[in-house]
Amino acid sequence: MNETIVLSLAGIGILALACQWLAWWVKLPAILFLLLAGILVGPVAGWIHPDALFGDLLFPMVSLSVAVVLFEGSLTLKFSEIKGLERIVQRMVSTGVLTTWAVTTLAAYALLDISLQLALLFGALTVVTGPTVIVPMLRSVRPTAHLSSILRWEGIVIDPIGALLAVLVYEFIVSGSGGVALGHILLLFAEQILTGLVFGAIAGYALGVVLRRHLLPEYLRSVATLMLVFGVFALSNYIREESGLLTVTIMGIWLANMKNVDMRDILNFKETLSIVLISGLFIILAARVDFNLVAQLGWGALGVLLIMQFVARPLKILLSTWGSSLSWRERALLAWIAPRGIVAAAVAALFALQLQQRGFAQAELLVPMTFIVIIGTVALQSSTARLLAVWLGVAEPDPKGFLIAGASPLARAIALVLQEHDFRVLLADSSWDNIRAAKMDNLPTFYGNVVSEHADRRLDLVGIGRLLALSGVREENALAAMRYRAEFGAANVFTLQVAADKEGDTKTDRPPEGHMAFAEDVSFTQLSTMLAEGATIRSTGLTDEFGFDEYHKKYYRRAIPLFAINPRGQLSVYSADRDIKPGPGWTIISLIAQPVEKPVAKAEDQTRQGTEDGDKPETSA
Numbered sequence: 001m002n003e004t005i006v007l008s009l010a011g012i013g014i015l016a017l018a019c020q021w022l023a024w025w026v027k028l029p030a031i032l033f034l035l036l037a038g039i040l041v042g043p044v045a046g047w048i049h050p051d052a053l054f055g056d057l058l059f060p061m062v063s064l065s066v067a068v069v070l071f072e073g074s075l076t077l078k079f080s081e082i083k084g085l086e087r088i089v090q091r092m093v094s095t096g097v098l099t100t101w102a103v104t105t106l107a108a109y110a111l112l113d114i115s116l117q118l119a120l121l122f123g124a125l126t127v128v129t130g131p132t133v134i135v136p137m138l139r140s141v142r143p144t145a146h147l148s149s150i151l152r153w154e155g156i157v158i159d160p161i162g163a164l165l166a167v168l169v170y171e172f173i174v175s176g177s178g179g180v181a182l183g184h185i186l187l188l189f190a191e192q193i194l195t196g197l198v199f200g201a202i203a204g205y206a207l208g209v210v211l212r213r214h215l216l217p218e219y220l221r222s223v224a225t226l227m228l229v230f231g232v233f234a235l236s237n238y239i240r241e242e243s244g245l246l247t248v249t250i251m252g253i254w255l256a257n258m259k260n261v262d263m264r265d266i267l268n269f270k271e272t273l274s275i276v277l278i279s280g281l282f283i284i285l286a287a288r289v290d291f292n293l294v295a296q297l298g299w300g301a302l303g304v305l306l307i308m309q310f311v312a313r314p315l316k317i318l319l320s321t322w323g324s325s326l327s328w329r330e331r332a333l334l335a336w337i338a339p340r341g342i343v344a345a346a347v348a349a350l351f352a353l354q355l356q357q358r359g360f361a362q363a364e365l366l367v368p369m370t371f372i373v374i375i376g377t378v379a380l381q382s383s384t385a386r387l388l389a390v391w392l393g394v395a396e397p398d399p400k401g402f403l404i405a406g407a408s409p410l411a412r413a414i415a416l417v418l419q420e421h422d423f424r425v426l427l428a429d430s431s432w433d434n435i436r437a438a439k440m441d442n443l444p445t446f447y448g449n450v451v452s453e454h455a456d457r458r459l460d461l462v463g464i465g466r467l468l469a470l471s472g473v474r475e476e477n478a479l480a481a482m483r484y485r486a487e488f489g490a491a492n493v494f495t496l497q498v499a500a501d502k503e504g505d506t507k508t509d510r511p512p513e514g515h516m517a518f519a520e521d522v523s524f525t526q527l528s529t530m531l532a533e534g535a536t537i538r539s540t541g542l543t544d545e546f547g548f549d550e551y552h553k554k555y556y557r558r559a560i561p562l563f564a565i566n567p568r569g570q571l572s573v574y575s576a577d578r579d580i581k582p583g584p585g586w587t588i589i590s591l592i593a594q595p596v597e598k599p600v601a602k603a604e605d606q607t608r609q610g611t612e613d614g615d616k617p618e619t620s621a
Contacts, residue, residue: 008053015041016279024456025486028140029133031341032378034279035371038286050284059353062285065277066346067233067248068226070160072273074252089150091320093157097165099319100127103312104304111300111307112369114362117173122366124169125348126308126340126373128162129155133341133378139461139487141337141385142396147330148462151337159343160249167192167242170351174358188240195240200250203232207251208258211266225266226273278342285349286371294368301369305376313338329392336388339381340374399465400571401425405450405480406471407434407443410528414470414562415443417537417589423571424463428455429471450476451483466492466573468517472524474498481514490514494573498524515575518562527560527591535593537562542586555592563589 019037023030041047050058105123109116134155138148171188207228210216216224232251233244255261294301314335321331348370355363389395401424404411408429415425415438427438428450435447448454467484469477477495485493493514518527540551551559561574567585574580582588 005053008048011041012048012280012283016276016283019283020275020279023136028382029136029339029341029378030279031133031282031345031374032382034282035286035345035375038283039289041283042287043289043291048284048287050288054284058284059350062281062346062350062353063244064230064233065281066163066343066350067229067244068273068277069342069346070163070245071229071248071252074160074249075256088321088324088326089153089157092150092154092316093161096316096320097127097158097161099316100308100312101165103315104308107304107307107312108369111303112297112365113300114365118360118362118366121166121169121173121351122348122369124162124166125344125351125366125370127165128159128343129338129341133339134337135456135458137337137339137382137385140382141389142399142462143333143389144330144394144396145460145462147333147394148460150334152460155341160246163245163249163343163347166347166351167245170354171242173355173360191240192243192246195236195243196246196250199232199236199239199243200247201254203228203247204251204254204258208255208261211261212258222266281346282342285345285367288349289368289371290364293365294372297365297368297372301372302376304369305373308373309336309377309380327394329394332392333385333389333394337381337385339377340370344370345374396463399461399463401464402466402468403428403450403459403461403464403484405429405467405469405476407431407438407445408470408472408524408528409437410524410531411468411470412438412441412443413531413537414468416441417539418563418571419443421539421565421571421587421589422569426459426461426464428459451479461487467494467514468573469493469495470517470524472498472528485514494575496522496524496527515573515577518560518574518576520576522560530560530591530593533594535591537589537591540588540590542582542584542588544584547584548582548586548588551588555590558593558595559590560592561588561590565589 015037016034019033020030023033038048042050054061101123103123104126105116105119108114108122109119112119114122134151138151142148143151168189171192207225210224211221229248229251233248236247237244317331317335321334326334348366352363352366355366386395402415402418404415404425404427406429407427411427411429412434415427418425424444426444426446427435428446428448429435429438430447430449432447435445438445446455446459448458450459465488467480467488469480471477471480474497477498481493481495491514494517495514496517542548542551561580563574564572564580564582565587566572566582572578572580
């Protein structure tokens with residue numbers, strides 16, 4: 001018996017890994033493959049029976065997993081970033097949520113043989129989207145930058161709001177749903193909000209102080225955070241039932257906006273934990289789906305899905321964008337993209353279990369109804385959104401921007417000149433000092449490991465199609481090159497070696513993927529040293545009178561060409577294995593060293609000294 005349980009748990013882990021890898025490879029949300037895998041090993045093959053496998057632990061496990069997922073999502077909600085958002089996002093997560101809830105509730109009540117209470121709960125559960133499904137979809141769709149920003153922030157902000165709405169509807173249902181129940185639910189709502197705000201704020205502030213003052217050893221910080229999330233969730237639920245989800249959300253928001261709190265190790269820990277929880281949870285929940293219940297829903301379930309896609313979402317976007325500057329084409333794409341994700345699935349399973357334990361009829365239908373919506377929206381929108389964006393003319397053109405791994409002074413200098421030529425740049429670094437310096441230069445940044453799960457979910461790569469690995473650590477460059485080869489293609493991956501190869505040196509910086517950036521004998525150390533000694537990055541235009549030969553004569557050995565831009569605005573990166581032949585109308589971007597100062601001497605001696613120093617006399621342009 002024990003061997004069977006161990007085998008089942010190990011099988012879930014291996015299957016989850018395979019689904020995550022496949023999703024990464026084909027650039028689709030992992031949720032789609034996880035759900036299909038769960039259905040395959042559950043109701044189809046009958047290999048995994050979650051209720052028998054976990055028994056009474058299933059409900060607590062789902063509850064704690066949802067708490068961690070919501071806490072993880074709330075850690076990304078920084079008020080400083082929300083302030084810069086369009087007014088449209090605020091409407092989408094307020095009046096837009098109510099619109100989606102109302103339309104979905106009416107559709108479910110009219111087309112499915114369920115009670116109004118269950119329809120209300122189903123409508124509340126399915127108002128959420130989420131970054132776990134939105135971000136991978138945006139990478140394949142590549143809408144314009146502001147559309148991408150709207151969809152990303154809607155997905156992040158709406159998760160805790162939707163979960164709270166579902167909790168309130170659940171409380172309304174279990175309290176009796178009558179006139180007395182309405183007054184009761186208002187009181188419960190006030191108690192729930194108060195409990196969540198107080199416990200969440202206290203826990204967030206206390207943990208922030210502990211982290212800020214380094215009162216915990218490094219190896220306990222991540223574990224302590226997780227245990228505190230579990231603790232405040234359980235305590236809050238004990239004091240006011242179902243207030244725990246709001247508590248952990250407030251706790252995460254408080255931590256995210258608290259100054260001088262180092263969250264790097266906690267963020268790295270939660271990335272790994274989120275993969276495990278999300279992957280396992282989806283497979284387990286999908287394995288509980290009963291095909292008999294799906295058949296019982298009939299064609300009405302498809303009708304509800306279509307109304308959500310073609311009525312609820314467009315109506316929400318119409319009301320949310322009323323009076324905005326968005327064109328009808330942009331609104332049309334926003335009206336099409338709204339995939340449902342982890343919170344909808346997890347909270348649906350949680351409340352279905354709760355309602356079944358309380359003896360509510362048809363509660364078992366809640367899970368298959370929600371999963372039909374999740375699978376339907378992800379599959380439909382993933383396969384059509386890119387085509388629709390191109391047809392509407394709101395898709396980014398061929399991405400020509402650069403993701404730059406590293407934010408050192410050299411990387412920042414290169415990013416600034418690329419930005420001056422209207423090429424989008426995004427610098428990623430795990431050093432806060434480098435990121436802070438880049439922000440001071442008004443450069444777009446990502447704080448974290450560029451090959452982490454956190455980067456996969458949070459990096460906004462819209463308009464970016466090439467990688468420049470400019471880190472001073474060869475291993476980081478190699479990992480970045482291997483990770484983004486599949487994303488951008490080997491032809492668009494460039495790695496700068498850390499130190500130039502020397503004869504007999506067994507440690508080579510030759511990139512395992514892509515191209516060696518700039519030249520065979522150019523290295524990060526060399527360029528950084530030149531920059532520190534006063535070298536500058538300049539853009540030089542070529543003409544019929546001042547061609548590449550004249551350019552070469554003028555700067556001779558002082559210049560290291562980095563990029564070349566042709567008359568059509570297309571940029572090429574110099575590399576060890578790429579021969580670029582610029583002509584009139586081209587622009588050469590080079591790192592040019594300061595000329596060597598020469599002592600005053602006779603003209604012939606001065607010319608000879610300049611030649612020895614590697615700086616030929618300049619020719620006129």
